Amino acid sequence: MATTQDTLHAAADGRKLNDPAMLKRRYAAEWRFKAYGLGALGIALFFLVVLFYSIISQGWTAFLQTNIKLDVALNEADFQDADGQITEQSIRVADYTKMARDALQSTLGLESPTRPEKRDLRGLLSRGVDVQIRNKIESDRSVIGQTVPVWVLANGEVDALIKGSIDRNTPEERRQLNNKQLAWIDKLIAEGRLEKQFNTGLFTYGASSQPETAGLAVALIGSFFMMLIVALVAVPIGVAAAAYLEEFAPKNTFTDIIEVNINNLAAVPSIVFGLLGLAVFINFMGLPRSASLVGGLVLSLMTLPTVIIATRAAIRAVPPSIREAALGVGASKMQTLFHHVLPLALPGILTGTIIGLVQALGETAPLLMIGLVAFVVDYPTTPLDPATALPVQIYMWASSAERGFVERTMGATIVLLMFLFVMNAAAVYLRRKFERKW
Amino acid sequence: MNNKFFAMTAAVAVAGSFAFANAASARDQVQIAGSSTVLPYANIVAEQFGKTYDKFKTPVVESGGSSAGLKQFCQGLGEKTIDIANASRKIKDAEVKACAEAGVKDIMEIRFGYDGIVFATDAKGDAWALEPKDVYLALADKIPVDGKLVDNPNKKWKQVNAKLPDWDIVAYIPGEKHGTREVFEVKVMEEGCKASGAYDLHKAAAGDDEKKAKKAAEKACFKVRKDGGTVDIDGDYTETLARLQSNPTGVGVFGLSFYENNTDKLKVATMSGIEPNVETISTGKYPVSRPLFFYVKKAHIGTIPGLKEYVEFFTSTKMIGPDGPLAEYGLVPMPKNELDELQKAVKSEEIM
Structure with missing residues (x-):
């Protein structure tokens, strides 16, 4: 039963190996150690579960949005310009908000509503309904002259009520929706005209001051551009620097200083990179503010040390015998590096790179200084256009007053977490796939 | 993996970043930065502006605070700098000077409305009736007792005013x-300081x-107690609301618009017997309010497309009128x- 090692330990302690009391103690010590480990793991898991639970339970409703079905009467007269013609421009400027309000009014059977009633009616519809109806007509002009059913967005407060974040039992004077509006909403629900549908707007709208028309599109495009730039800038530079340092650079004080500084750089607070980006890229190089290009470059600087450190570790893990064999059959140092060392180090490099990208994707602080914490409505088409990033959008929504932004904050967090999860899973997969054992 | 691939990637990346740098083209949208209080208003206007005007892009609005916005504003002229600074306070003389030194001389000042600052408690409690004096006696660092200034001894609101809860x-x-702090100091603390x-x-x-x-004396009046009686909130009103919810016997300071969006969670306190709402603030009856501003670089009008139109759109009755x-x-x-x-002033591009 006793291995050599046990014998040695016991002998060193000057005790007998088969002393039952000692055996018991050693088992107990091992058991305790395992219990501590399990406990630590349990605590970590517990907090993870609490975090996920609070995010998902508050955020899943953001993927649904309350819509109202309106039978909108599209009278030709409403689309004609001064000359009685229907042109692209006259379709663009038609008063869609009024059409939507009239449709809601007739749906609810109100003949001639009073002014306060009109205001209450307005309060049921989103301010974005005009664009929704216009899009429908611009995609198919033949509907002009008919009455067509259109699903339009309900106001954010109606949405909050349906999702339960506004309490019906709150006294009327302190509730965002009054009793009349509640009655109307109930009527619409009973007629099947008001229901929750999948919220495509969350992925197609840009920033908005109303929660129901606020979406992640600009942030997603911005984050995509930034990740692309980080991958194009930080990875080649980082890998080249690491390969040089590991394979070519002489080992002297100078390279030691470089090494220490790279490690230090990895621990610099990220806001410092934002300040640097503001000074260098915007003030000195004259790149535009709020552009994802600048964001990408700043994040590249931030990611660079991570990539260098990971790549160096991966290159170092390639056994020297590989290099010696390559050199032995006459390969040059560069051929050795590119033909043998880098391909073998690739899984480690990929893992490090993806971890660096993941870190960059979740960063807000450096972006604050270079104008990416902004209200951007239009889609960015190039990396020079104003954009935001996913974590920035979360930060901005978190500070909004309207109830609907609370769930959107959490919803956006879920989207961000999904991206992080996918990227981390990719890192694990790539490592497994290319891993070589020696 | 061959060496060409690595060389190519590196070359593309480096070339790409320089190409981008050179391609930085003329800016075709208005850029705005500044106060987080003005931000939601600017967002609404920017959004509507983008919807209304086909030929202009939607302006980009950054947050960050009045001072940060004005600092950026005063960095100089040209399309790399912002066009408009939002501010929840008037521009300071020092800032005007800094602007002038950087070449920003002609500034249009636009005061587009007012914002009320309200005291609110958790919605479940009773309604409060506050006086500036009560607030001062409760929150000040030193208060007068028997004609002498002493460290604030009050522990409960009831000690300040018998009508307030225990x-x-x-x-x-x-x-x-925050710009709000200044209003709180001048309109509440100073008043209360004088009254007490x-x-x-x-x-x-x-x-x-x-x-x-x-x-x-003014400076001394602004001093709040640091023994836990007051808590500075450096974040936004969402944080204040979260603090109130975890401590329902606290009192929070909010902007009127934030309160109006959360009437089901907050109960507003009257100040000197006046309930804060749009009417009492616009008539000046409710004392704790402040004007909201934005500042425009006149030199950018004509070079940045849509800037003049944006300013006119913002100041139109359709946007900032009572409806x-x-x-x-x-x-x-x-x-x-x-x-x-x-x-009229906007139309004629009147400067400060």
């Missing part, structure tokens, strides 16, 4: 970097020089004659 004094007030008699005591203690003593979306959000609109004057 709650521990904990107030969540905006941090120093502390002002005269501070002044007497500060020396004989009338002018200096006045200044010192506009900004008033609906919580902006206190200005009286009609003021609005007329403002629109």
